Amino acid sequence: MDVTAPLGLLAELTHRCPLHCSYCSNPVELVSRSAELSTADWTDALSQARELGVLQVHLSGGEPLARPDLPELVTHASGLGCYVNLVTSGLGLTEPRLNDLAERGLAHVQLSVQAATPDRANLLAGAKAFDRKLAVAELVKASGLPLTVNVVLHRQNHDQLAEIIALAESMGADRLELANTQYYGWALRNRDALMPTRTQLAAAEPVVRAAVNRLRGTMEIIYVVADYYEPFPKPCMHGWGARQLTIAPDGTVLPCTAASAITTLTLDNVRDTSLADIWYRSESFNAYRGEEWMSDPCRTCDRRTTDFGGCRCQAFQLTGDAANTDPVCSRSPNRGTVDLILAAPSTPDLIMRGPAR
Ligand code: SF4
Ligand code: FES
Numbered sequence: 001m002d003v004t005a006p007l008g009l010l011a012e013l014t015h016r017c018p019l020h021c022s023y024c025s026n027p028v029e030l031v032s033r034s035a036e037l038s039t040a041d042w043t044d045a046l047s048q049a050r051e052l053g054v055l056q057v058h059l060s061g062g063e064p065l066a067r068p069d070l071p072e073l074v075t076h077a078s079g080l081g082c083y084v085n086l087v088t089s090g091l092g093l094t095e096p097r098l099n100d101l102a103e104r105g106l107a108h109v110q111l112s113v114q115a116a117t118p119d120r121a122n123l124l125a126g127a128k129a130f131d132r133k134l135a136v137a138e139l140v141k142a143s144g145l146p147l148t149v150n151v152v153l154h155r156q157n158h159d160q161l162a163e164i165i166a167l168a169e170s171m172g173a174d175r176l177e178l179a180n181t182q183y184y185g186w187a188l189r190n191r192d193a194l195m196p197t198r199t200q201l202a203a204a205e206p207v208v209r210a211a212v213n214r215l216r217g218t219m220e221i222i223y224v225v226a227d228y229y230e231p232f233p234k235p236c237m238h239g240w241g242a243r244q245l246t247i248a249p250d251g252t253v254l255p256c257t258a259a260s261a262i263t264t265l266t267l268d269n270v271r272d273t274s275l276a277d278i279w280y281r282s283e284s285f286n287a288y289r290g291e292e293w294m295s296d297p298c299r300t301c302d303r304r305t306t307d308f309g310g311c312r313c314q315a316f317q318l319t320g321d322a323a324n325t326d327p328v329c330s331r332s333p334n335r336g337t338v339d340l341i342l343a344a345p346s347t348p349d350l351i352m353r354g355p356a357r
Contacts, residue, residue, distance in 0.1 A: 001290035003280055005053025008244040010060055010257060011042070013070070015249050017062040018091040020126025021114065022350035023152045023194055024186040026062070027260050031249040039069040041271065043076045045247055048275040050080040054245075058110075060087035062249070065097070071104055078105020085110060087150075090136035091129055098136075102143050109140045110148040110177075115156075116163030124156060126352045137171035148175040153204075153226075154194035155347065161204050165211045169219060178208065179224035184258035184313055186353050192346050196226055228338050232303060233310025233326035240288035240312055245279060253278045255285050258313040262322045288312050293323050297331045 015030035037045070046057065057077045064070055065088060077084045085108040086101065098109075113133055114124040121130040140147045149168040151157075157164070161178070168176040180201075183191045196204075208223045215221060227234050237244065237256045246254040251269045254260060260267065265287060268278045279285055287293065291304060298309040309315075310326020318327045319334050327334035 001292075003241070003289065006049075006243060006245050006279060007054065008056040008058065009046075009049045009054045010058045010244060010246040011046070011073075012060050012062065012246060012248050012257075013042070013064045013067045013073070015062040016066040017089065017353075018066075018127055019063075019089050019112075019129060020352040020354070021124065021152070022187070022190045022352055023154055023181045024353045025182055025184040025258060026353075027185045027258075028189070030062075035250045036067075037247075037249065037251045037271070039072055041251060042069070042073055045251070045270045045275065046073065046077050046080060046082070048270070049245075050077075050082060052276055052279055055082060056085065057082040058085045058087055063089050063091065065092040071100055074101050074106050075104040078107070083107045088112070088136075089125075089129060090133045091127070093136050093139065095139050098139050098143055098145075102145055106145065108146050108148065109136075110150055111136060111140070112150050112152075113164070113167065113171075114151070116160040116167045120157065120160065124350075134171065137173070141172045146174045147172065148177060149173040150177040150179065152179055152181055153196065154181045155196045155200065156194070156350070158196050158200040158204060161207050162211075165207070165215075165221070169215070173219055175220045175222070177222045177224070179222075180226035182224075182227075182258075184261060184317075186351075188317065189351050191341070192344055193348050193350050195228070195342070198229065201226055201229060227311075227314075227328050228342055230328060231330040233307050233314070233328040235307040236311035236314075236326075239290075239308040241279070241285035242289070242308075245275075245285075253282075253284075255288075256313060259284070261313050262316045264316070264322065288322065295323060295325070297329075297333075298325050301331065 014036055074084055084106050087110045090111050115121040118130040122128050151164050181187055181194045212221045241255045246257045251271045252267050253270050265284050267284050268282050294309055298304050312322040315324045315326050316322035318337050325332040327337050
């Protein structure tokens with residue numbers, strides 16, 4: 001198949017993070033500080049990414065502000081002509097730091113919010129973060145940068161959906177991402193406690209629809225569905241190795257952020273292999289590209305160019321084979337696995353995210 005250049009790079013600068021979210025999709029085993037790429041490694045990787053065609057760089061983590069070289073990396077990425085987005089918890093983002101990053105070419109800030117009220121939000125974050133986030137939103141708006149508020153939805157905050165939308169409005173968000181939890185990495189441990197109920201999801205739908213209509217032209221709202229409840233899977237990553245790549249803090253290059261969970265996949269590192277080689281020629285990026293790898297029912301399905309067979313990581317996690325049809329799909333012979341999970345009524349305590357070693 002023809003492979004086109006990637007559009008985006010998710011640069012996970014560090015796994016260190018001041019929050020302890022139970023829905024964290026980073027791996028259970030985090031990369032330690034001592035194993036992180038150096039500043040020179042990152043600038044080289046960013047240059048290679050731009051040469052490859054990348055136009056959007058998402059500086060993420062963990063908390064990217066934990067890297068003292070963040071300003072240098074912003075300067076480098078924006079100097080290459082990339083649109084640079086900071087994905088942050090907001091903790092550690094002071095006015096001088098933000099203004100400095102903006103002057104260096106930062107183009108956008110994506111701020112996470114855990115819930116609509118301080119008590120609930122701080123409980124879910126495992127840190128006193130709520131007030132700081134409100135202050136950071138004000139700073140971002142004052143700086144003139146566009147602001148996206150990202151809220152991961154789950155059983156423990158779905159009941160606040162209307163208040164969450166109102167909060168994002170009051171923060172002046174240009175865009176609000178309401179993303180039902182995706183169960184990868186640490187979040188998979190908490191799946192039973194995080195899984196929203198059918199009733200919660202049914203109640204959410206009219207609230208989101210009304211807000212989308214009311215706020216059109218003011219605040220864009222993106223609603224990511226709870227895919228376990230859907231009859232067909234999400235078009236994960238818009239197809240494997242199709243549009244975006246991720247570099248983990250230690251330089252491992254991933255076709256999707258959760259791909260390290262697929263233990264049968266051999267992953268390359270940007271310290272050893274060029275990004276172009278990895279993107280175009282590596283085993284990992286070619287493993288599930290296009291349709292060749294598909295088995296039935298995807299192979300002959302009329303939806304295969306729409307959803308690309310769903311999510312490879314989910315297929316691996318739930319069936320043990322990443323080449324299987326995503327078991328969320330109602331046409332998958334493994335759909336029963338997902339139905340059993342949904343039938344489980346248990347709501348165990350949340351296991352909060354631990355720190356990186
Ligand atoms: Fe998508 Fe495969 Fe299901 Fe068809 S069978 S809808 S291609 S996941
Ligand atoms: Fe990895 Fe969907 S999360 S392919």
